[in-house]
Amino acid sequence: MTAVHGEHLNLTTPDGVADAYLAHPDDGRPHPGVLLYMDAFGLRPSLEEMAKRLAGHGYTVLMPNVLYRAGRAPLVDLPDFIDGPQAAEIFERLFPLIRALTPELAMRDAGAYLDWLAASPLVAEGPVGTTGYCMGGVLAIRTAAAHPDRIAAAAAFHAGRLATDAEDSPHRLADRITAELYFGHADQDASLPAEQIEALETALDNAGVRHRTEVYEGAHHGYTQAGTSAYNAEASERHWQALLDLLGRNLQP
Template sequence: MPMIDIPTRDGTADAYLAHPGDGAPHPAVLFCMDAFGLRPHLKSMADRLASEGYTVLVPNVFYRYGRAPVVELPEFINPAERPELVQAVGPAARTLTPEGAMRDAAVYLDWLAASPLTGDGPVGVTGYCMGAGLALRTAGAHPERIAAAAGFHGARLATDAPDSPHLLAGHITAELYFGHADRDSANPADQIARLEKALTEAGVEHRSEVYEGALHGFTQADTAMYGAEPTDRHWVALLDLFARRLTD
């Protein structure tokens, strides 16, 4: 599948596009990357999703810093043994503000809407780690476009910050699903409860589950945090959500 370039107000975002390969239009999905960025494993996840009948766009959201891969990564990522890898992505991550992320999301959604490979129906969003927050923000910023959004092992979804993603709950019309990691310092129990409360009070249709024993990053098979069982569970939940909410 091809890499493409998408012009934005702040530069050019490189992105991976996955499609069933039949030339026909399919429901669009915006795939929000984790902090380690657009790399072979994320492309394989997008390919898996595309094989289920979706046109999947995976932007390099750190394009302001550089084209993917924005940092040099080993084939197997183990932050415990190489903490410098986490430090290395910090400068790239700081180039993406909430405001910039939402400007970009509008551009990505416009690109998907204009593509002959997507249908006329609503869009789905899925995000991983930091991407779960981007998925939540996208659902809140573009309720007229997003029918389904999911986040897995999300980070800082419901903090005390004045721009925390959960504060957009009142704008969301999509159905949401969250698969939280049980062992995740980036998304502690009090933040999960705060997110749940905000969504419930806003009347957002959602399901929020804690995957027992799962680590932050459990879907990422090229990392030491990977878990086969929670990853399989994530695919079941994600595909069920999209099958119900996305139509051609």
């Protein structure tokens, strides 16, 4: 991997200013852009390390605080290690903020994030990729549907509620997506039971979306997130390989 540079910055959106983290190869050249969507716990050192690892493979990675309307990250105090009971307590505090981020607001923001990437001299011309974790996985798929001309690849890891009865369920957006998709589901994830995985697959197949879905056995919701009790090193490395393969096929010349 190449040397990378990371920095914090502010992004202007239609509704305010979002704090964000940017990581890119430290060579001054433009590289394919990737919009990385955070999990519910938000921007923090471990996610910054993930952004830098991805950048080290030749990408300019933008990771916004999608809950910026509630304040700059971190929105709650986070311990160095988040175990199960702590995770539930923290999520309970964050849930009202997450719920307030409607699909309409999130996609209005997505347009601003993509505009920033398109205008940056650090980003190569052409479509970009997006990847997300937990709630960020849902946002990645919604972004691929909202901006099909701008997203060439999208990945979602341990994302929940992808195929529900709701009118705005992500799986109902399948016919708008032109990007290649990858899903890395956790088989120990109550937020995405087997019937939702099946419904998602059916929707993607019927819409003719290029995609690959894998269920990681023994993995829990949050398996990619170091510093939490859900972290699974083997599953996390598997996710890196899948993500890099997806982005390489669609973004690298």
